Amino acid sequence: MKSLLLYYFILIPFSYLPLRVLFIISDFIFFVLFHVLGYRRKVVYNNLKNSFPNKSETELRIYEKEFFRHLCDLMVESVKTFSISAEKSIKHLKIVNPEVTDHFFKQGKDIVGVGGHNGNWELYAVACVMQIEHRVAALYTPMSNKVFDEKMRKSRSRFGLNMVPTSNSEALYQETGEPTMYTFGIDQCPRSSQKAYWMKFLNQETGVQFGAEKFAREHNMPVIFGNIHKVKRGYYEVIFDVVCEDPSQLEVGEIMRRSTVMLESSIKKQPSYWLWSHKRWKRKKADCVPV
Numbered sequence: 001m002k003s004l005l006l007y008y009f010i011l012i013p014f015s016y017l018p019l020r021v022l023f024i025i026s027d028f029i030f031f032v033l034f035h036v037l038g039y040r041r042k043v044v045y046n047n048l049k050n051s052f053p054n055k056s057e058t059e060l061r062i063y064e065k066e067f068f069r070h071l072c073d074l075m076v077e078s079v080k081t082f083s084i085s086a087e088k089s090i091k092h093l094k095i096v097n098p099e100v101t102d103h104f105f106k107q108g109k110d111i112v113g114v115g116g117h118n119g120n121w122e123l124y125a126v127a128c129v130m131q132i133e134h135r136v137a138a139l140y141t142p143m144s145n146k147v148f149d150e151k152m153r154k155s156r157s158r159f160g161l162n163m164v165p166t167s168n169s170e171a172l173y174q175e176t177g178e179p180t181m182y183t184f185g186i187d188q189c190p191r192s193s194q195k196a197y198w199m200k201f202l203n204q205e206t207g208v209q210f211g212a213e214k215f216a217r218e219h220n221m222p223v224i225f226g227n228i229h230k231v232k233r234g235y236y237e238v239i240f241d242v243v244c245e246d247p248s249q250l251e252v253g254e255i256m257r258r259s260t261v262m263l264e265s266s267i268k269k270q271p272s273y274w275l276w277s278h279k280r281w282k283r284k285k286a287d288c289v290p291v
Contacts, residue, residue, distance in 0.1 A: 003147035014076075015083040019234050022076035030072040034065065044068070044276045051202035052271070066272035073233060078122045082155045089127040089159070093120065093228075093236045098132050100240035101181060104222055105133035110180045112216040112223045114243065116187040116263040117275035119228025119236050122156075125183075128226075128238070129160040134181040137162040139172055173219060181224070184212035186259050187275075189283050196288040197253040201260050202267065204281055207288050213255040217247045223255055225262045230273050253291055 014022070033039040044067060048060045055063075081089070104111050111134065115121065129136040140156075142165050143149035153163050164172045172182060188209060190196040195214070196207035216223050223243035231237055243258050244250055267274045 003145055007147065007151055011079060012082060015079050019080060022080060026072040026076045029075060030069050033072065034068045040277045043279060047276045050204055053203060063271045067276050070273050071277065074120060077120055081122055081126050086130055086159055089123065090130060092234055093123045093127040095131040095238045097240055100242060101132045101134055101224060105179045108179055110219065110221050112212055112221045113181045113183040113226055114186045114212050114223060114259045115226040117185060118266055118273050119230050121228065123236065124228055124238060125156050125161055126159060135178045136181050136183060137164060137172060138183040139164055139166050141166050182215060186212055187263060189280050190288050192287045194289060195291050197256045197291045198285055199257055199260060201264055206281065207283050208256045208260050210256060210291050216255060220247060225259050227266045230270055
């Protein structure tokens with residue numbers, strides 16, 4: 001009951017507020033998180049320092065502060081997606097070159113879409129499906145609160161996104177007769193039970209989840225990387241790049257290596273807009289199943 005009250009009397013009314021008002025709220029949240037609570041500041045700073053060892057402390061502190069401002073904007077922008085219209089979602093997140101995926105759609109090919117937690121991936125989940133020809137399906141990790149999990153799924157899928165829980169990942173692939181883009185995040189820390197491809201990422205030995213490559217190889221699908229670029233506050237652009245057209249022509253691990261290199265390049269161009277607050281490097285090579 002409390003969750004329903006919170007959803008209908010706080011979350012939804014807030015989602016109808018104009019973004020300019022929500023950004024004022026974001027500024028207040030930033031003050032509390034950054035200056036009062038110091039939420040995960042040590043994690044963020046250490047991640048930045050290890051990733052950019054040649055940057056000065058002044059530069060790192062700037063990135064840290066900009067990241068927290070962006071994180072707070074993400075919070076209110078995510079609330080906004082609960083009621084945002086199709087027209088406004090496309091206005092705030094534009095796919096610059098949909099012809100990259102449309103090329104494969106015309107050939108009747110399913111594709112694998114990969115990307116990271118940079119820019120606004122929540123808005124991408126809402127707006128992407130309306131700007132490409134492919135049907136879009138994605139794995140997601142269910143929330144512990146069942147009420148909010150249901151409402152989130154309903155919100156994210158109302159424009160056509162097909163969301164499949166990670167606990168039922170075998171149901172992701174469906175032969176619908178309609179070309180589909182299967183989307184994967186590639187920058188989560190792998191679980192100890194998962195296969196991981198190890199490589200240098202942001203100056204650190206990093207385990208990269210192998211699921212996207214495994215899926216692409218099993219179904220012989222081209223792989224596309226989606227780079228989410230922040231244009232200005234509340235506005236984003238997505239640029240697609242082809243990782244590979246034929247997975248069978250590449251050595252094992254090469255798809256994840258290429259995808260991760262693309263993500264790293266994107267992060268280096270806009271260092272403040274990746275999810276630095278998660279403990280990306282907590283897993284060591286000995287903890288994971290080798291590819």
